Amino acid sequence: MPPQRFPSFILRSSLFILAASFLPSAQAVHQKNAGPEKVELKFKLPPPAPLSPEEAMKTFKVEKGFHIELVASEPMIESPVAMSFDEQGRLYVVEMRGYMHDFEGGGEKETTGRVSLLEDTDGDGRMDKATPFLDNLVMPRAVLAVNGGALIAVPPNLYFCKDTDGDGKADVKDVVATDFGTLGGQPEHMANTPIWAMDNAIWSAGYTTRFKLRGGVWQKDTGLGRGQWGLCQDDFGRLFFNYNSDMLRADLLPTEAFTRNPLLRNATSINAKVAADQTLYPSHPTPGVNRGYEAKSLRADGTLPKPTGTCGALIYRGDAFPAAYRGNAFVPEPCANLVKRFTMSEADGIVKATNTAKTTEFLTSTDERFRPVQAANGPDGALYLVDMYRGIIQHQSFLTHYLIANIKDRKLETPFNQGRIWRIVPDAKERPQPVKVSKDVSMLTHANGWVRDTAQRLIVESGDASAVPALKEMLTHKSALSRLHALWTLDGLAALTPDLLRATLTDKDAQVRAAAVRISARDLAPDLIALTAEKDALVLAHLAIKLTSFNLPDADTAVAKLLASNGKNVLVREGALTGMRGREAAFAKLMAGQLTKDNSSQIIPVMEALGSLLAQAGKAGPFEDMLELAAAQPQGGAMQMAVIKGLASNGGDPKSKTPAKLLWLDAEPASLKTLKSLMSDKAAAKLFASVEARLAWPGKPGAPSPPKIVPLNEAQTALFEKGKTVYATLCAACHQPHGFGLDGLAPPLVDSEWVLGKPEILTRIVLHGLAGPVKVGGRSFNLAMPPLPQLTDEDIAGVLTYIRREWEHNGSPVEIKSVTTLRAQNKARMAMWTEEELKNLGKKPSSK
Template sequence: MPAKQLKKSTLAIAALGLIGLPALALHTKNAGPAEVKIKFNLPPPAPLSPEEALKTFKVEDGFRMELVAAEPLIEAPMAISFDDQGRLYVVEMRGYMRDMEGSTEGEPTGRIKLLEDTDGDGRMDKGTVFVDELVMPRSVMAVNGGALVAVPPNLFFCKDTDGDGKADVKEIVATDYGTAGGQPEHMANTPTWALDNQIWSAGYSSRFRLRGGVWQKDAGLGRGQYGLCQDDQGRLYFNYNSDLLRCDLLPTEAFSRNPLLRNATSVNAKVVTDQTVWPSHPTPGVNRGYDEKTLREDGTLSTATATCGALIYRGDAFPAEYYGNAFIPEPSANLVKRMIVSEKDGIVTADNATQDREFLTSTDERFRPVQATNAPDGSVYIVDMYRGIIQHTSFLTHYLIANIEARKLDQPIDQGRIWRIVPDNQKSVKATRVPAETSERIAMLSHANGWVRDTAQRLLVESADATAAPALTALVQSKDAKPLARLHALWTLDGLASLAPDTLRSVLKDDDVTLKAAAVRLAGRDLAPELLALTGETDALVQAQLAIKLSSINLPDTDVALAKLLATSGSNLLIREGAMTGLRGREDAFAKMLAEVSTPENDTQTAPVFELLGNLIAMAGKALPFEETLTLAAAQPKGSKVQASLIKGLANPAGGSSKSAAKPKLLWLEKEPESLAALKASVTSKSSTGEFAKISARLAWVGKPGAPQPPKIVPLNEAQQARFEKGKVIYAGLCAACHQPHGYGLDGLAPPLVDSEWVLGKPDITARIVLHGLAGPVKVSGRTWNLAMPPLPHLTDEDVASVVTYLRREWEHNASPVEPEAITKLRAEFKDRVGMWTSDELLHKK
């Protein structure tokens, strides 16, 4: 039954509080029960004017809500960003869910509006269409005199050069920023200029940097769903729809160096354990309302289900105790939560500021807060989409559709508000504008408002004004300046490529640990002697940054220092994970070095490190390092913590954190290793016995009882070897940016190719993907990727055969090569193919 035909029957039965007819759910794989019951027979809520909506808010004592902008000045606001003059860029996603089929999402009705407060009363009164005719725009970020605008699959830089408020420049920065026509709640969003002068995004695995007006792209990690912000130290915060807050505790780019650290806790760290929410009115219209655990007896949502757009408050308008708090919108529950963020030994956690009530709630069911942001006036701004339907069509359940129809939540669709939260004692609102003079911008780095500091730093870096360096250096070295001002000055110097080694040397000796940790992060190989002198440092964040840096330098002295650091502090999760970021491919050698300094007195520190090293070696799936580590384990004292940790690590290639991980591949050895028998005799505990059995089952050699026939490795002939070399060049130019030179892929962008069943299976499948592309979802090594691999039709048959041969023989792969004639035959067989393949089509073709 079409959704529009449900309306009459739904309304009639809703009067009885029961629906006996199946409603239409567009998310067919997880639509919930077809027979649904509306649990709370509430009357359809009337749409409210901004003035009426204002009366529905209940905000924490000492604060009030103010209207900044509303329809008709803005429509369907999704995201905002302030420029340095206090003007406000607004994303208007006007094509989103105008009906339950989402039938208008392909129309170019979206736009970016530029709002101004011309009379200084704190209310926006002028709106100019900055960019229009956009299909489902996603995000905006003020930068470089213009704005980055996300319109999947593109990220544009748009700029007004003639002063009329309308963009006349529109340059493409990236073409992989989401997917055209994809799920809007699962695509790249919220580009954010962070303290490190990198532009990071949620749901996107690359980062950008602006140097001399040129956009540079580099690897990162994909995490988060919608929304991104930072704290004073530059740590990135984000969330998922049912997970209120997460954080990258350590620099994200470090973890992109080791693709096997996908399960690291130091990035994408869970900050909040209690996902409880307390709406101020019944909220039956949530997607899983049919589940008994979703709604309380009073009809209120019990735990978060649509969390997005979180904020770490860094303004100067609220009382001091609110600084650093997290403000988290939950649009399905019509509320904004406040949480108190704490840190201990580098680990960040957050707890509810109050119990049984929230910082901000509304009884208006159309109040849909989707983003909270710091503002130039020190307050908190809230973006309110103001609509009934918030769930995307592809995820609508029978239950939610019934509620929408019964309670007339499908209309209106072209409204939206932006609100400001201010203290009651603040009578007037005055935004800070960042001046154009370099000296005044440097002074702004000492401002109490984090938005002002961030913007001043960004403008200084964008200016590329090298004359700012002396004053910035003086600020960094000033003992009288605020530590935060010195930190911003340090990163500004780095952004200007004007950070002198002597300046870093002085900061490495500073008493402020935040500054010292930043200096370690910024130090190069030339400062290795100074870094070695810090191994006695006791602060966890400094130690973690030091572990990252020492492992990346990869010199004998730095490796020895790293081993000594872990022998005293390896039990700290951040420090041991930081150490692993630069050890890819040499974990077994480092394990031997660590064993030399490990003793019964420090094994509490080293044992967790050995387990992690074992995890990574097992995950890499290479026979020689695995055997070397097995020998190391056998050489440890019988029943020792170190031995048990190595065994546990080698037995758990997924680190014990992934139940869906694929079965690890068999490792072929030349003969039965002597260490295996020695290790078996050393194993005493029940747990170690089971783990040893996993290790033994993974190893194979000729003559081992029950082992299959060893793989037959046929050497490449001269022509095939030539194609392999050609394929290597093609891969480096076309494929490595996404799948990476190491072949382990990039989170959120490209799955791994190493040991992939798609690469090592039937050669025609890999070739067909290269020829026509592959549209997700696709399961690779036990993990599902919902991405698209574009076709490469410009490659010749010789090119395709070369790159597929390379994939099937690189990274210790032993699969058969591919001949150009086979590609010619495939191209002819599927000459009429237009769309990308799906995994089902490829797997079920006879």
């Protein structure tokens, strides 16, 4: 059975261990990448004894001016991995009590997991009451306090749970989603950390669907997958996340806009790397990481120099810390037993995180069982930490010989039933007090961002129209953050009128103006078109996104003018490109009409980007249109070369190692001859040769025979139409209607060698699934395609025929009888296929 999934902080984690001798090799569970069997354990460190919370407190070193306090610990909670405060200050805690009881992953199938509801009944800051809110769970992963209850992830399901009789235990358990993670596959891709963001949508890490609660009904639409473990937002609603070896990333523009153009795979406006220097400074040797045997993994003193298990990042938005800490990022690294702090800055919409440490960190511990896995803002303005507190956090599927030897030598297998919640507060005389939040509009002015977020959520959840007058009045509040919350709260209540939005479009704060643009609908197109004289880059980027979404001639003309003076700005340019799918060549003509001697440097990057999108799209007609446009430009000019450079890109994907798709034309285009005569220097000629190589026509020297398009017969056409319906209802959520997939969730189907290869391979994948890693178009996808045995043979034949003939594909149809035969042949198979198995089907086994 495939291993259970777990987030990146577990997959890359470790245990500290060291002795100056060779130990007998241990049996590594991860057979394909288990590392050397004979391992040398350096650094003579004695086996550490598990520490009580009071003892652990003495191992912490926190930045000057702060101290750490205990909020909750075992036996009240065990193996905590996630937490969420509700409006009353109660704390939901996810306890993964079945995780890694031994090297074989014992305990993971048991119903020992739970979500506990903790309360501080005497107000001393320490939780003193715990109630099993939802019990008997298998490996629960995430929780979000919402709508008087909580969203709880128990893969593959996301439940909404609520206590209606006041006993602290859930008596309502409704299924919100059935694809929130899987029971098998690679753990690092498990969905987690749902948050209620400023746009009144619930976003999650590692998951592409966002939810909105409207009138008590959970609505779904698509976004983009992001990060591995942990998700948070800043004061303006931008989403921040991370990956195991990358401490902080961000979506600088609204994520949902980029779902409109799947070809913008390498956009820098989303999934932006914001932290350049991620050097770590642990306070003790940490050589027990999974790949600690590699020479560059550790410093000479045994400390981890770079992140390997990052998770649960937070943008601090509380009011307990000094002002200089507001908006800072705090990022746990459990492998190094520390929490790093970054200061944040912004210029022209680009966010930058600066490593504040030189030789120290915001928080470190010499207790190697200290495993911070989530940071959170609290109702008292303090910073909270979830500490899984255990030795083993590496999942059994990825254990190396080295790590197993370390664990055994250091006696770190047990205990596995501890865990703590910590709070970090300033060294002040009085402990900050938690705020109980209501749907009082005035709470949107509170200095604590958690309070503002919670108040906004409560008002939107309630749907209470009586709040509208006060919210309208708050649109003129002196605080820009309060105006921003009021705007989004009105939007959540569906109470924004065109007049209110028109006024907000001219707000003195750029973040408020950007939000107003984002919220505006098509009826405000004239007002938005009139804003193209806006100077702020962030607002212009939002404006470009919105105007291109309208697909109106006047709006496109306005965007062309906007880019003619701001095309060099990556946010503005990419914002515009989100709405260009299928219109690249037509828009390039608009841009060419804007060219003057003074704005060439602004327009050139746009033209190159449009050419690159067309190179990825692989459609012969628009590609030829772009060549004609290039041929009409001045010889050797920057505009001409920008178009050629864009079209010469290898499908727009620098990671791809496969040749770009050959595009067939009816005849050699005249523009090609013209351009060839104009390419005088070596660099230009080389680029042009790449463009020419992508094109073929009957009679072109060296070209292969034109593809034979065999039309479908009546029965096959009916099968295609049935498959089209199956695809739309079952497959499009992941692979998308356009077939380009979603990074982090599903690989592309368009021009995929898997789709256009042997149909019996596709049939096997649909029947039994495919466990990653798998290469598609030269790129590796470490994902799992779940089996779909519930589909009928006709359904499978139909959907495979559809994807082999849609998107200008010319694959053969799939016959129903062939699906029936393969189903019978593999009826005893239980496991997913792997890439290696499928590629070796029918081959004789090696004699080695």
